Amino acid sequence: DSVFASIVQAPEDPILGVTVAYNKDPSPNKLNLGVGAYRTEEGKPLVLNVVRKAEQLLVNDQSRVKEYLPILGLAEFNKLSAKLILGNDSPAIQENRVATAQCLSGTGSLRVGAEFLAKHYHQRTIYIPQPSWGNHVKVFTMAGLSVKNYRYYDPTTRGLNFQGLLEDLGAAPAGAIVLLHACAHNPTGVDPTVEEWEQIRQSMRSKGLLPFFDSAYQGFASGSLDADAQPVRMFVADGGECFIAQSYAKNMGLYGERVGALSIVCKAADVASRVESQLKLVIRPMYSNPPIHGASIAMTILKNSDMYNEWKIELKAMADRIISMRKQLFDALSAKGTPGDWSHIIKQIGMFTFTGLNSDQVAFMTKEYHIYMTSDGRISMAGLSSKTVPHLADAIHAAVT
Numbered sequence: 001d002s003v004f005a006s007i008v009q010a011p012e013d014p015i016l017g018v019t020v021a022y023n024k025d026p027s028p029n030k031l032n033l034g035v036g037a038y039r040t041e042e043g044k045p046l047v048l049n050v051v052r053k054a055e056q057l058l059v060n061d062q063s064r065v066k067e068y069l070p071i072l073g074l075a076e077f078n079k080l081s082a083k084l085i086l087g088n089d090s091p092a093i094q095e096n097r098v099a100t101a102q103c104l105s106g107t108g109s110l111r112v113g114a115e116f117l118a119k120h121y122h123q124r125t126i127y128i129p130q131p132s133w134g135n136h137v138k139v140f141t142m143a144g145l146s147v148k149n150y151r152y153y154d155p156t157t158r159g160l161n162f163q164g165l166l167e168d169l170g171a172a173p174a175g176a177i178v179l180l181h182a183c184a185h186n187p188t189g190v191d192p193t194v195e196e197w198e199q200i201r202q203s204m205r206s207k208g209l210l211p212f213f214d215s216a217y218q219g220f221a222s223g224s225l226d227a228d229a230q231p232v233r234m235f236v237a238d239g240g241e242c243f244i245a246q247s248y249a250k251n252m253g254l255y256g257e258r259v260g261a262l263s264i265v266c267k268a269a270d271v272a273s274r275v276e277s278q279l280k281l282v283i284r285p286m287y288s289n290p291p292i293h294g295a296s297i298a299m300t301i302l303k304n305s306d307m308y309n310e311w312k313i314e315l316k317a318m319a320d321r322i323i324s325m326r327k328q329l330f331d332a333l334s335a336k337g338t339p340g341d342w343s344h345i346i347k348q349i350g351m352f353t354f355t356g357l358n359s360d361q362v363a364f365m366t367k368e369y370h371i372y373m374t375s376d377g378r379i380s381m382a383g384l385s386s387k388t389v390p391h392l393a394d395a396i397h398a399a400v401t
């Protein structure tokens, strides 16, 4: 008998499993609105032109080798990533108060940060928004933190439950870790306003709560890298400490290259250098050192002003296409007179619309219309095109009437 004979079949991942089901569906008009991965108007994955150019430069550079990277990854990539989120003129960077490690995309950055906190921080409770990205709970739990929720989304208004958020963070024990979506909240597409962010910052700092920003969509919410980094920069500007996980999966289209960075903003340079040394002890036994190719692409783009500007143009085009899909879906439902208020489709921002459809309605849409989306009613707007909006509108209309 196998020593693993008693192992049971694991369930599919709630998000990545949607793609598994989609791939099995033979229907010609199936639609994958599950995974948050950008698709073009033709419904195809997109490799940015500037990424192709960067790769060409790398291939042509005969001096490049395939040696191990340092445990913390490409040093120049780390510096450029910190600048991207904190701003070129960040005092924290100028004062050498930022410890950065190249990690395996956003997930890896979150995990390394969580493992570091479990090992070195006096508080092991992390508060995450209700709802949040499905993988957050598992990443933090596996790292040894205990996960609690703070109220975030208000189903009745389909907006932010700001009072509930402030109450829950106000009731958190001093020093608790708080996960904050830097922009384009997943799955709700609901972000605090700048004024609300300022109130959140004051409240958290007054209680010594430790912010852990998850920045997976910088540039995708508004189309502007700087605007989407504003909440992070407000916290760093007050001189306090915070963790920031960055992903280049969506905004550079480097999904499968697993490119990301964890930055820990500290109060003093000597602390940052000791923190950096301890980060290496977390990473070395986990995966030793990160992959060279994806980070080299990102570094090539970030360090060359022409390529950086070209990237910003392509990034804005992706954000704009998503916004136009919002408008088209809203207009299609309005034209059909679909019962209900659908204005949240155009009010929400980033990659996802949190439709408010329940799991039975989602199951109906999958069965009858071959629409694939997560059971919480989230739709990845990037999976839509002008051609497929009518099909989705028909499905939603049928699901609610």
Ligand SMILES: Cc1ncc(COP(=O)(O)O)c(CN[C@@H](CCC(=O)O)C(=O)O)c1O
Pocket (backbone or CB within 6 Å): 015, 016, 034, 035, 036, 037, 104, 105, 106, 107, 108, 133, 135, 181, 186, 214, 216, 247, 248, 249, 255, 260
């Ligand atoms: C808020 C948030 N943080 C981190 C990540 C992790 O992204 P990396 O690929 O590790 O950089 C995602 C990706 N969430 C998308 C993509 C599919 C997934 O990993 O769940 C989603 O929610 O569909 C995310 O939405």
